[in-house]
Structures are given as structure tokens and as C-alpha cells.
Amino acid sequence: MKKVLTIAGSDSGGGAGIQADLKTMTVHQVYGASVITAVTAQNTLGVQGVKTLSVQAVISQLDSVLRDIEFSALKTGMLANSQIIEQIAAKIKEYSLPNLVVDPVMVATSGDLLLKEEAVETYKEKLFPLAEIITPNLYEAKVLAGVETEENNDPQVLAEKLITYGSSWVLIKGGHTTKKRSAKKAVDLLYDGSQFIEFEAEHIPTNNTHGTGCTLSAAVASNLARGMDMEKAVGQAKKFITGAIKNNFPVGQGNSPVNHFWRLQNLQHSSNQQFS
Numbered sequence: 178m179k180k181v182l183t184i185a186g187s188d189s190g191g192g193a194g195i196q197a198d199l200k201t202m203t204v205h206q207v208y209g210a211s212v213i214t215a216v217t218a219q220n221t222l223g224v225q226g227v228k229t230l231s232v233q234a235v236i237s238q239l240d241s242v243l244r245d246i247e248f249s250a251l252k253t254g255m256l257a258n259s260q261i262i263e264q265i266a267a268k269i270k271e272y273s274l275p276n277l278v279v280d281p282v283m284v285a286t287s288g289d290l291l292l293k294e295e296a297v298e299t300y301k302e303k304l305f306p307l308a309e310i311i312t313p314n315l316y317e318a319k320v321l322a323g324v325e326t327e328e329n330n331d332p333q334v335l336a337e338k339l340i341t342y343g344s345s346w347v348l349i350k351g352g353h354t355t356k357k358r359s360a361k362k363a364v365d366l367l368y369d370g371s372q373f374i375e376f377e378a379e380h381i382p383t384n385n386t387h388g389t390g391c392t393l394s395a396a397v398a399s400n401l402a403r404g405m406d407m408e409k410a411v412g413q414a415k416k417f418i419t420g421a422i423k424n425n426f427p428v429g430q431g432n433s434p435v436n437h438f439w440r441l442q443n444l445q446h447s448s449n450q451q452f453s
């Protein structure tokens with residue numbers, strides 16, 4: 178079985194972060210290991226507290242797993258600050274880890290900040306050049322491109338800017354343009370510096386989208402670990418997240434997480450053609 182590592186924050190509510198990643202990896206039939214960067218006190222209503230671990234604590238977890246386990250892919254989620262990003266980048270280089278998926282998490286769906294502002298430059302300088310793919314949402318893409326005005330919402334222009342930071346691929350997620358309940362499509366844009374590929378799915382009119390970004394990037398990492406090329410890995414991950422949003426179920430009193438298990442239910446009830 179292929180092994181995949183997530184380096185991210187813990188969501189006590191179980192819908193995003195490390196918890197979403199491990200559930201996603203499990204239903205993709207890869208072995209998931211985790212390095213925790215921060216512990217959030219979080220539920221479906223929002224983030225009530227954040228305790229970021231010391232750089233030493235993060236690196237010691239990373240050394241433990243990297244000395245022992247061979248990973249076919251890894252993803253990063255909430256990295257909290259620039260010191261953590263810098264040290265993680267150094268370790269990824271040291272161990273020549275393959276198939277790095279960077280989800281540059283900045284803000285939770287609830288609006289709570291998960292990254293120090295000064296860390297944006299460190300992402301660009303240290304981590305993106307090592308990444309196979311970066312997966313910002315539209316808001317994150319604009320911050321990373323240094324674009325703040327409303328008129329610069331064109332994902333193609335943003336992708337062209339972000340690819341210059343050195344990742345092999347950029348995926349700009351369309352969830353934030355499709356938050357409006359009237360939206361018909363949820364479109365994500367993949368770019369490798371020469372070709373734009375759009376992934377289109379039906380837009381599901383719901384607020385129960387907690388953990389969508391984490392889940393999508395963990396699915397991409399799992400698919401890459403299983404040997405898919407980037408276009409297929411993203412295409413399958415997009416189908417997975419769409420089903421997970423569609424099949425959400427009530428969890429707490431706020432915005433429910435996506436349903437990671439729909440794929441298991443689906444596997445039980447179908448001949449598994451869709452995911453083979």
C-alpha cells in the first residue's frame with residue numbers, strides 16, 4: 178500500500194485539517210501518516226483557539242516519520258508561520274520527497290486566520306519551488322499574486338503569475354467564486370505553464386463545505402501516490418469532493434463538513450468503475 182504524509186493543523190471538530198486528510202487518504206486506500214503543526218480548538222461554528230507548536234516539535238515529528246517510512250506523496254495544509262514553512266521546506270529537500278501538494282491555507286471557511294501574514298513570502302520563496310502542485314482558492318491566489326482589487330479575479334491571469342513561483346502545476350479552486358447560491362458551476366483551473374485545463378462540476382447550494390480545500394488536496398496527493406498523472410489525479414479528486422459535498426450530513430450547529438465516507442458507500446454499491 179502506498180504511504181502519504183500530511184503536514185497540517187488539527188481540527189478538533191474533525192472536518193478539516195489533519196482529520197479530513199487522514200479520512201480522505203483512508204477512503205482512497207493509501208496509508209496516511211501525519212505531522213501536526215498546530216492544534217486548533219474548532220467546531221462547525223468556527224475556530225475558538227489556536228496553539229501553534231514549536232518549530233522543534235514539528236521537525237521532530239517530521240524526522241521520526243521520514244527516517245522510518247517511505248512516502249509516495251505528501252501534502253501540506255495549515256503551516257501557521259514562516260519558521261515552520263522554512264524548516265519543512267528544508268526537510269523536504271533533504272529527503273528529496275516526491276509529489277508535494279501544497280495547499281496554502283490562510284483562512285478557515287469561518288473567516289478565522291490560520292497563517293501569519295509575513296509567511297506569504299516564505300511560501301513563495303521556499304516551499305512553492307519544491308511543489309508538484311499548489312492548490313490555492315481564489316482568495317489565496319490573489320494574496321499570493323499580490324493582487325487585492327476586485328477586478329483582478331481572472332483565474333488565468335492569477336495562474337500565470339503563480340506558476341512563476343516555481344511549482345510544476347497550479348490549481349486555482351473556484352469554491353469562492355461559487356459561494357453564491359445562484360451559481361450553477363464550480364470550476365477549478367489547472368495550469369502547467371503552457372496549457373489551461375478546466376474542471377467543471379455542478380455547484381451544490383449548501384453552506385456545509387467545511388474542509389473542502391483540505392479534502393481536495395489530500396485526494397490529489399493520494400491519487401498521485403497511486404500513480405495517476407496530474408490531470409487524472411485532479412479530475413478524480415474533483416469528482417470525489419463534489420460527491421463529498423453533495424452527500425454532507427448534519428454534524429454540529431454550524432457549517433457541517435463534507436462527507437468523506439460517501440466514496441466507501443459508493444464503492445460498496447457500485448462495481449468501482451468510476452475510480453479504477
Ligand SMILES: Nc1ncnc2c1ncn2[C@@H]1O[C@H](COP(=O)(O)OP(=O)(O)O)[C@@H](O)[C@H]1O
Nearest residue numbers: 314350351352353363364379380381389390393
Ligand atoms: N458549493 C460547492 N459546490 C460544488 N463544489 C464546490 C462548492 N464549494 C467548493 N467546491 C469545490 O470544492 C473544492 C475546494 O474549493 P474551495 O472551497 O474554493 O477551497 P477552500 O476550502 O480552500 O476555500 C473545489 O474543487 C471547489 O470547486
Ligand SMILES: Cc1ncc(COP(=O)(O)O)c(N)n1
Nearest residue numbers: 186193194285286388389390
Ligand atoms: C486545522 C485547519 N486546517 C485547515 C482549515 C481550512 O479548511 P476550510 O477552509 O475548508 O474550512 C481549517 N479550518 N482548519
